[in-house]
Amino acid sequence: MDNRKWREIKQQMGFLALRTSALIIFIILGILLYFLFVRGIKVINWGFLTKMPENGMTSGGIFPAILGTFYLTMGAILFALPLGIMAAIYMTEYAVQGKVIRLIRIGISNLASVPSIVFGLFGLALFVNYCKFGVSILSGSLTLGIMILPVIIRASEEALLLVPNGFREASLALGATKWQTIYKIVLPNAIGGIITGAILGVGRVAGETAPILFTAATFYTMKLPNSVFSEVMALPYHIYALMTEGSHPKEQKAIAYGASLVLIVLVLGINMIAIVIRNYYRRKKKW
Amino acid sequence: MVTTNRMEVKNLNFYYGQNLALKDINMGIESNKVTAVIGPSGCGKSTFIRILNRMNDIIIGSRVEGAILLDGQDIYAPEVDVVEIRRKIGMVFQKSNPFPKSIFDNIAYGLRINGINNKGEIIDRVETSLKNSALWEEVQDRLDANASELSGGQQQRLCIARALAIEPEVILFDEPCSALDPISTAKIEELINELKEKYTIAIVTHNMQQAARISDYTGFFLLGELIEFDKTEKIFTNPAKKQTEDYITGRFG
Amino acid sequence: MILNKTKEKLLEWFFLAFAFLSNIFLLGIVIVLFKEGLPLFKDIKVADFLFGRHWYPTFDPPEFGAFPLIMGSLWVTIGSIIVAVPLGLGAAIYISEIASPRMKEILKPTVEVLAGFPSVVLGFFGMVVIAPFLQSAFGLPTGLNALNASILLGIMAIPTITSISEDCISAVPRGFKEASYALGANKWETIIKVTVPAAFSGISSAVILGMGRAIGETMTVLMVGGGAAVIPHGFLQPVRTMTATIAAEMGETAIGSDHYYSLFAIAIVLFILTLIFNIIADLIAQRFRKRIV
Ligand SMILES: Nc1ncnc2c1ncn2[C@@H]1O[C@H](COP(=O)(O)OP(=O)(O)OP(=O)(O)O)[C@@H](O)[C@H]1O
Ligand SMILES: [Mg+2]
Numbered sequence: 001m002d003n004r005k006w007r008e009i010k011q012q013m014g015f016l017a018l019r020t021s022a023l024i025i026f027i028i029l030g031i032l033l034y035f036l037f038v039r040g041i042k043v044i045n046w047g048f049l050t051k052m053p054e055n056g057m058t059s060g061g062i063f064p065a066i067l068g069t070f071y072l073t074m075g076a077i078l079f080a081l082p083l084g085i086m087a088a089i090y091m092t093e094y095a096v097q098g099k100v101i102r103l104i105r106i107g108i109s110n111l112a113s114v115p116s117i118v119f120g121l122f123g124l125a126l127f128v129n130y131c132k133f134g135v136s137i138l139s140g141s142l143t144l145g146i147m148i149l150p151v152i153i154r155a156s157e158e159a160l161l162l163v164p165n166g167f168r169e170a171s172l173a174l175g176a177t178k179w180q181t182i183y184k185i186v187l188p189n190a191i192g193g194i195i196t197g198a199i200l201g202v203g204r205v206a207g208e209t210a211p212i213l214f215t216a217a218t219f220y221t222m223k224l225p226n227s228v229f230s231e232v233m234a235l236p237y238h239i240y241a242l243m244t245e246g247s248h249p250k251e252q253k254a255i256a257y258g259a260s261l262v263l264i265v266l267v268l269g270i271n272m273i274a275i276v277i278r279n280y281y282r283r284k285k286k287w
Numbered sequence: 288m289v290t291t292n293r294m295e296v297k298n299l300n301f302y303y304g305q306n307l308a309l310k311d312i313n314m315g316i317e318s319n320k321v322t323a324v325i326g327p328s329g330c331g332k333s334t335f336i337r338i339l340n341r342m343n344d345i346i347i348g349s350r351v352e353g354a355i356l357l358d359g360q361d362i363y364a365p366e367v368d369v370v371e372i373r374r375k376i377g378m379v380f381q382k383s384n385p386f387p388k389s390i391f392d393n394i395a396y397g398l399r400i401n402g403i404n405n406k407g408e409i410i411d412r413v414e415t416s417l418k419n420s421a422l423w424e425e426v427q428d429r430l431d432a433n434a435s436e437l438s439g440g441q442q443q444r445l446c447i448a449r450a451l452a453i454e455p456e457v458i459l460f461d462e463p464c465s466a467l468d469p470i471s472t473a474k475i476e477e478l479i480n481e482l483k484e485k486y487t488i489a490i491v492t493h494n495m496q497q498a499a500r501i502s503d504y505t506g507f508f509l510l511g512e513l514i515e516f517d518k519t520e521k522i523f524t525n526p527a528k529k530q531t532e533d534y535i536t537g538r539f540g
Numbered sequence: 541m542i543l544n545k546t547k548e549k550l551l552e553w554f555f556l557a558f559a560f561l562s563n564i565f566l567l568g569i570v571i572v573l574f575k576e577g578l579p580l581f582k583d584i585k586v587a588d589f590l591f592g593r594h595w596y597p598t599f600d601p602p603e604f605g606a607f608p609l610i611m612g613s614l615w616v617t618i619g620s621i622i623v624a625v626p627l628g629l630g631a632a633i634y635i636s637e638i639a640s641p642r643m644k645e646i647l648k649p650t651v652e653v654l655a656g657f658p659s660v661v662l663g664f665f666g667m668v669v670i671a672p673f674l675q676s677a678f679g680l681p682t683g684l685n686a687l688n689a690s691i692l693l694g695i696m697a698i699p700t701i702t703s704i705s706e707d708c709i710s711a712v713p714r715g716f717k718e719a720s721y722a723l724g725a726n727k728w729e730t731i732i733k734v735t736v737p738a739a740f741s742g743i744s745s746a747v748i749l750g751m752g753r754a755i756g757e758t759m760t761v762l763m764v765g766g767g768a769a770v771i772p773h774g775f776l777q778p779v780r781t782m783t784a785t786i787a788a789e790m791g792e793t794a795i796g797s798d799h800y801y802s803l804f805a806i807a808i809v810l811f812i813l814t815l816i817f818n819i820i821a822d823l824i825a826q827r828f829r830k831r832i833v
Contacts, residue, residue: 011728018638021630022647025702028695029650032657035669083561090555096347100556106822107563113749113818114569114811115756117783121790121807125572129795146565153562166384170446173342174397174453175374177544179551184396185386207658210758210783214790236660240759243667253668260661271656368544 040261043254058251062259068232073205075141081198084152092160093182112150116210119147123215138228140216148201155197159190192281199274203267209236235263293318293487299353308334312513314506321488323502330508332491336459340376341369377455381462383442385434390426393434397453412452420448421478440471460490476501495535499523507531577804595769597799604802608771612779613755615772616689620754623694628701636709637731655699663763666692684766687775692760697750708742711832745824752817758783782806
């Protein structure tokens with residue numbers, strides 16, 4: 001009897017501990033969002049989003065940083081998406097289990113684990129210096145693109161694997177070649193998942209700072225970029241620079257709050273869009 | 288008899304990796320007749336029928352020995368184009384697998400793939416094949432509807448229409464009715480009966496009554512071997528082998 | 541006819557080339573790091589680099605002892621694990637074993653949102669919220685220290701640990717648990733003695749993966765670490781990690797200088813460390829999958 005009671009108490013305490021850890025995580029997120037929203041919303045208005053910075057970064061807007069982040073992410077996706085889809089097509093449609101595919105998987109897994117700052121160095125040495133692209137949108141996009149390639153490959157692979165094998169067999173049995181089957185049957189049915197993966201990739205890239213530190217980003221430039229060889233301001237780098245450079249910490253901090261809120265809303269918004277699109281395709285899916 | 292055989296299987300062995308799934312199969316598939324393949328689950332019926340249009344090519348590590356002749360030509364010969372073979376030998380699968388496209392596009396897909404791009408011709412052939420598969424009446428006013436809106440039996444007939452549209456010479460059926468209700472099954476059986484006027488047909492079935500009803504020849508498979516192959520009448524009334532008799536009388540464990 | 545076959549074969553080779561891109565980029569990274577990092581060792585001994593206690597790259601003569609930076613990275617990595625493992629694992633067990641479906645629907649997105657948080661925003665949060673808090677709580681001159689960095693890295697590692705652990709715990713076959721219940725164990729005893737041990741290798745792989753993330757993380761530690769390149773001997777001291785050093789100093793180096801080379805040399809160390817973490821995590825995860833399936 002006593003023993004049973006003791007066991008019950010232990011169980012309750014254990015459950016309490018587990019529940020608490022889940023609760024703490026929930027609270028952490030709450031605190032993060034609370035501070036960013038409450039303090040960030042104060043500085044955000046239309047002008048903040050659409051104007052150039054003024055008075056040496058102490059007032060004005062963050063428009064060039066938003067634009068720069070847009071260019072960098074688009075560039076990265078435009079680069080990584082086709083490559084990732086084609087890699088995924090090999091993995092799901094052609095590959096035979098064995099040494100080759102193991103080697104490829106090791107490559108993908110380890111590329112995904114490379115620290116972002118190392119990508120930054122790689123981009124600096126290869127694109128900025130060796131290819132002479134300079135500190136530019138191009139160098140930054142390529143660096144970011146390589147970084148998210150594993151994400152894109154995995155997402156595309158998953159999407160392709162979800163296409164029922166019956167579709168492939170039916171197409172082949174009608175005398176379609178393998179390529180026709182992939183192009184006309186498999187890809188169109190996987191496109192929803194691939195798009196979702198790409199958008200999630202955009203969300204990741206938009207918040208990255210380390211890879212663009214030396215490849216693309218600049219704290220302050222008066223002109224908007226006019227080619228892929230321009231250096232750009234970027235939201236995440238802007239936040240970092242506002243907090244560590246310049247001579248008006250107080251004013252800069254307020255802007256940093258606003259920029260952080262914009263970045264968070266952007267990243268979470270992008271992820272939400274991805275989820276909405278995924279649900280749309282799931283509902284539309286007819287198998 | 289040999290001269291009217293559309294297809295001929297000679298000393299066929301088939302391996303999944305190391306596993307010998309079919310052993311020394313010899314049989315013929317006669318023109319404008321229905322040839323049925325029966326046997327217990329896992330005996331290799333699907334494996335066998337998929338060999339006949341090289342669908343098993345896509346299974347990694349599989350291997351074919353022996354010869355499969357279509358009009359005297361080995362379809363596994365190195366110079367043969369597998370795509371060409373599958374155009375001539377159509378297939379309808381156990382689980383109906385219409386594409387998630389409209390009814391029209393499901394059928395048009397095979398036509399376009401095979402280089403038919405004339406809009407008028409596509410429309411004609413979609414209609415003809417839907418009529419030939421006895422589906423036209425039911426779907427003529429909603430060709431734009433997604434194929435997934437059809438019932439299971441209609442979907443399977445759509446798959447048949449899709450196979451017919453590219454005018455193959457032989458059609459292979461792998462348990463086309465296994466997921467269907469009796470009425471849909473009856474429709475498809477009737478259809479197969481009509482189709483043999485124009486096509487050569489091989490059909491796998493679990494259902495012995497079905498084989499008895501619709502086929503002219505029947506092969507009985509057991510554990511990867513062709514135990515007996517003969518006129519359907521003979522197989523069901525006076526089988527030569529003990530195992531065949533046990534199976535068709537339901538005494539088989 | 542033959543043309544068709546050749547075309548298909550060519551296409552296969554074409555796609556294969558793309559599949560190998562990850563390996564090619566990985567190789568490219570290795571080549572670049574070594575090409576730009578190895579020249580340092582013409583002037584400096586490897587041992588002096590790895591174990592030297594003074595990082596004074598801009599002094600005359602400069603010193604390139606990366607030991608304080610390596611130790612700095614290890615300190616915050618271990619600190620982050622101390623923060624993240626109890627919370628992340630606890631939440632994973634809670635989500636997979638105890639939570640009601642509605643709780644799951646709240647907690648899973650919470651973890652996902654946390655995973656999507658840009659590190660620079662977390663670093664910012666550490667500077668403006670956590671630092672002042674630590675400063676007054678411990679009476680420190682500044683709240684930018686190893687503890688602050690550990691907390692932030694811990695927050696970043698939680699999603700990795702929670703989601704992978706949860707997958708592994710959910711993958712434990714029901715039969716295991718039912719056998720335990722049948723022997724009279726209650727739910728808690730089953731979780732502690734059967735479910736978690738069965739998922740142990742999967743969970744360890746999640747933790748190691750989380751450590752790999754933490755050691756490679758740059759922006760947060762750069763912003764809240766405090767920046768001192770000395771070997772830390774407490775969590776309330778400032779730290780400077782390998783990643784933060786690269787990020788902070790690369791902008792000021794001249795290409796081809798020893799300082800430039802030394803930052804790439806640090807990147808080599810970092811790269812090798814994360815590679816090891818990742819390979820170990822992969823191997824353990826593979827073993828887990830084999831055992832469970
Ligand atoms: N892709 C495959 N790889 C390896 N073995 C296979 C594969 N497909 C089938 N087999 C094996 O080959 C044997 C024959 O399978 P098959 O599918 O041809 O049987 P079946 O007669 O069609 O059975 P059912 O009536 O259940 O459809 C079985 O032992 C099966 O396990
Ligand atoms: Mg079968």
